[in-house]
Amino acid sequence: MVVVMGITAASAQKIKGSDTVLPLSQKEAESYMKANPSATITVTGGGSGVGFSALLEGTTDIAQASRRIKFDEKQKLQAGGKSVKEVIVAYDALAIVVNPGNKVTNLTREQLEGIFTGKITNWKEVGGEDMKIVPYSRETSSGTYEFFKESVLKNKNYMNGIMSMPATGAIIQSISQTKGGIGYVGLAYLNKTVKAIHVSYDNGKTFTEPSVANAKNETYPIVRPLYYYYEAKSESSVKPFVDYVLSPAGQQIVSEIGFITVK
Numbered sequence: 001m002v003v004v005m006g007i008t009a010a011s012a013q014k015i016k017g018s019d020t021v022l023p024l025s026q027k028e029a030e031s032y033m034k035a036n037p038s039a040t041i042t043v044t045g046g047g048s049g050v051g052f053s054a055l056l057e058g059t060t061d062i063a064q065a066s067r068r069i070k071f072d073e074k075q076k077l078q079a080g081g082k083s084v085k086e087v088i089v090a091y092d093a094l095a096i097v098v099n100p101g102n103k104v105t106n107l108t109r110e111q112l113e114g115i116f117t118g119k120i121t122n123w124k125e126v127g128g129e130d131m132k133i134v135p136y137s138r139e140t141s142s143g144t145y146e147f148f149k150e151s152v153l154k155n156k157n158y159m160n161g162i163m164s165m166p167a168t169g170a171i172i173q174s175i176s177q178t179k180g181g182i183g184y185v186g187l188a189y190l191n192k193t194v195k196a197i198h199v200s201y202d203n204g205k206t207f208t209e210p211s212v213a214n215a216k217n218e219t220y221p222i223v224r225p226l227y228y229y230y231e232a233k234s235e236s237s238v239k240p241f242v243d244y245v246l247s248p249a250g251q252q253i254v255s256e257i258g259f260i261t262v263k
Contacts, residue, residue, distance in 0.1 A: 012039075012040040012041075012042075013039070013040070013041045013042075013061040013062070013237065013238060013241065014041075014042050014043075014044075014054075014059070014060045014061050014062070015029070015041060015042070015043045015044070015060065015061065015062040015063075015064055015228075016043075016044050016045075016046060016050065016051045016054045016059070016060035016062075016063060016064070017045070017046065017047065017048050017050055017051020017052070017054070017060070017063045017064040017065050017143075018045070018047065018048045018051060018064045018065050018066040018142075018143050018144075018226070019045040019046070019047060019066075019138075019142065019144070019167050019168045019186075020066040020092055020143070020144055020168065020186035020188070020189075020226065021064035021065070021066060021089075021090075021226050021227075022043065022044075022045040022064070023188050023189075023257055024089070024090060024188065024226070024253070024254060024257050024259060025043045025064050026043045027253050027256070027257055028241075028244065028245050028250055028253055029041035029042075029043050029241075031244075031249070031250075031253060032241055032244050032250075035244075036240075039241070041241065043064075045167065046141070047138070047139065047141035047142040047143065048063075048064075048065040048066055048067050048141070048142060048143030048144075048146075049073075049140075049141035049142070049143070050141055051063030051064055051065055051229070052065070052069060052070075052073045052077075052229070055077065055082070055084065055229060055230075055231070056073075056076055056077055056080055056082070061230060061231075061234060061237065061238050062228050062229065062230045062238055062241075062242075063228070063229040063230070064226070064227070064228055065143050065226070065227040065228075065229060066092065066142075066143035066144050066147060066186070066224065066226055066227075067143030067144075067146045067147050067224070067227075068086070068227065069084065069086065069227075069229060082231050082233075083231070083232045083233075084229045084230065084231060084232065085229065085230055085231075085232050085235065086227055086228075086229055087227065087228045087229075087230075087242055087246070088225045088226065088227055088262055089226055089227065089228050089242075089245050089246065089254070089262065090225075090226045090251075090254045090259040090260060090261065090262060091215065091223055091224065091225055091226065091259065091260035091261075091262070092186045092187055092188070092215075092223070092224055092225075092226050092259050092260065093186075093187045093210045093211070093212070093214070093215040093220050093222060093223050093260070094144065094147065094148060094151070094184050094185070094186065094187070094210070094222040094223075094224065095184065095185055095186070095187055095189075095190055095196045095197075095210035095222075096112060096182065096183075096184050096196065096197040096199060096210075096222075097171075097172070097175055097182070097183055097184070097185055097190070097194040097195060097196055097197065098175065098181065098182050098194065098195050098197060099175055099176065099178060099179050099180070099181050099194065099195065100176075100192075100193070100194065100195045101179050102123065102128060102179065102180070102195065103128060103129065104123060104126055104127055104128040104197070105195075105197065105198055105207075106127075106197070106198045106199075106200065106204075106207040107126060107197050107198075107199060107200070108199075108200045108201075108203060108204045109152060109199065109200065109201050109221075110203070111126050112152050112153075112199070113152060113153050113154065113156060115133055115135055115182060116135050116137070116148075116152070116153055116158055116159065116162070117153060117156050117157065117158065117159050118159025118160065118162075120133065121133055123180060131179060131180045132180050133180055133182060134163065134178050134180045134181045134182070135159065135162055135163065135181075135182050135183065136162070136163045136164075136165055136171045136174050136175060136181060136182065136183035137158055137162045137163065137164050137165065137183065137184075138164070138165055138167075138168070138171070138184075139164045139165065139166055140164075144168070144184065144185075144186065147224050148184050151221075151222055151224070152184075152222065165183070168185050168186060168189050169189070171183040171184070171185055172185060172189055172191065172193060172194055173193075175193075175194050176193035176194055182197075186259075187210055187211075187212065187215070187258050187259060187260075188257045188258040188259055190210070190258070196209060196210050199220070199221060199222065201221040206219075208220045208221070210222070212255070212258065212259075212260055215260045216260055223260070226259065228242055228245070230242070246262065251263060
């Protein structure tokens with residue numbers, strides 16, 4: 001059993017934001033509350049941008065994010081008299097997923113860029129069958145949406161009319177039911193109802209599948225940090241939980257969920 005020192009009074013805390021970080025925070029909170037029966041932690045998703053807005057409004061103690069805070073978000077917080085602290089709690093590989101019935105297994109970054117910007121519209125253009133490509137994206141408040149745009153699309157715009165999904169679970173469900181579907185999800189969300197694509201960032205010389213091992217040995221190219229942000233002045237109340245997430249027990253949960261540990 002892990003007992004975390006530093007919590008004396010009963011404390012209730014809220015964590016809000018990234019859908020990617022959601023399953024991790026939920027599991028960490030459950031484990032933490034077991035060890036600290038006086039603590040209450042509620043965790044909700046909605047997207048990284050939603051978490052930062054909640055931090056600004058004072059409706060969350062911790063914003064969970066799958067991207068770094070933006071300059072304008074930081075400025076708004078500063079204007080509101082809030083200075084924030086940033087902690088990396090885990091790393092995530094972003095998996096590109098298709099329907100299991102799709103025979104395409106390998107795609108280059110350039111092909112993915114073509115698909116999500118609308119230049120490539122049929123699977124036969126990338127070695128698949130003659131079938132319309134149906135790309136799914138997260139909505140714009142999502143940190144995963146931003147990260148994918150930066151890393152994979154090299155900051156080019158997504159195609160017009162792309163299917164925009166409110167949550168990662170909705171992307172998985174849609175692709176499992178859509179033969180021509182393609183989308184992107186955090187590693188922890190991979191399951192049997194979708195197929196993960198092997199990705200190449202060296203013009204098709206090597207294709208690597210998304211996995212914890214490949215993210216750790218840096219052969220899989222689409223990896224990003226996952227963050228907690230909180231107000232500096234509320235550090236004493238949130239730090240015991242943040243420390244727990246970074247402790248060996250907390251990082252064990254990171255591995256169990258399917259993310260990559262910080263240490």
